[in-house]
Amino acid sequence: MVTSPPTNVDRTLAALADPTRRGVVDLLRKQPHRAGELAAAFDMSPPAMSRHLRVLRKSGLVEEDGLEEDARVRVYRLRPEPFAALREWLDEVEAYWEDQLGAFKAHAEKTRKGKRP
Amino acid sequence: MVTSPPTNVDRTLAALADPTRRGVVDLLRKQPHRAGELAAAFDMSPPAMSRHLRVLRKSGLVEEDGLEEDARVRVYRLRPEPFAALREWLDEVEAYWEDQLGAFKAHAEKTRKGKRP
DNA sequence: ACAGTGGTTAACATAGTCGTTAACTATTTC
DNA sequence: GAAATAGTTAACGACTATGTTAACCACTGT
Known part of the structure; x- marks a missing residue:
């Protein structure tokens, strides 16, 4: 059995599975943005965006950067x-790629039955 | 506004968001596996695993490899x-990293207010 | 033929996700 | 201090995801 806890x-x-959050990342990669800007960018109510940002924060993908002139605004940037x-x-997955191909060939070789016309 | 369709x-x-499917990928990267093996590996009913495999198939992450000796078994491997x-x-995101840091610095510089004690 | 095996599809229950509006907190501005 | 602004949390409803068991299809083996 495998049963590993979520890593x-x-x-x-x-966190990245949701298209909105993926889009937020795509925006933030260019420059930090305010929460309100992000809500507007996705034509979404501020509360909805706020919760997306909470998910992104908890996963460590974004953080607020303090040091704002106006203490009401929250500017988010990527981590x-x-x-x-x-x-x-991804590297790990692709590291096995060669082996994977080899294993496939071996497997095919071993179980081939001559089904081709 | 951004509103892009799902890419x-x-x-x-x-597809990778679900821990079970992530685990399946981690198993498959080592070698192809039969559907039943995967269900057993995650202590899950065959139908449940079957649907996970359907999701992975539709997303193109896995495929059945034909050529099986026993035509009942379905062996899955990564694509x-x-x-x-x-x-x-990921490359795109990280490509902007330098700019991002630069932008952050500029931003901090521009909006700093001398809040530090 | 018929029983057994491997796997998927169907039907269903439960739990989580994602959006909205309303209410709240904190800060700025007049 | 009162009103406006930025954002979050609370409460709710709609939809989706994931698991189960039961029924089904396709193939194998006697």
């Missing part, structure tokens, strides 16, 4: 760590 | 394309 990468992927972790996972 | 990467991320696409997206 950090799992949380990252879950690099989760992306790096995701990339590492 | 391929969106579908890939949605590389979606992973490559996901990596490309």
Whole structure:
């Protein structure tokens, strides 16, 4: 059995699964944005965006940067760590790619039955 | 406004968001597996796993490889394309990283108010 | 033929996700 | 201090996702 608990990468992927949140990341990668700007950008009510931002915050993908002139506004920007972790996972998957192909060939060889016309 | 339709990467991320499916990928990256093996590996009923596999199939992350000796069994293996696409997206995000840091600095510079004690 | 096996589809229950509006907090501005 | 502004939390409804069991299809083996 496998039954592993959800990992950090799992949380990252879950956070990125929603198209709105994916879009938010795509906006934030260009520059930090205010919460209100993000809500407007996706034609969405502020509360809805606020909850998306909470998900992104909890997954570590974004953070508020303080130091705002107006203490009411919250500016969000990306954090690099989760992306790096995701990339590492991707690397692991692709690392086995060669083996995977080899295994496939071996498997095909072993179980072939001559079904081709 | 942004309002983009769900892209391929969106579908890939949605498929990978579920921990079970993430686990399936982690198993399949080592070697192809039969549907039943996967169900057993996650202590899950065959129908449940079957639907996860359908999601993974539709997103292009896995495929059945034919050529089975016993035509009842379905062996699943990974497909590389979606992973490559996901990596490309990651590259894009991280490509802006430098600019992002620069923009942050500029932003902080511009809006600083001397709030520090 | 017929019983058994591998897997998927169908029908259903439950739980989570995502949106809205209303109410609230904190800050700025007049 | 009162009104306006930025954002979040609360309460709710609609929809989707994920698991289960039962029924089904396709193939294998005697």
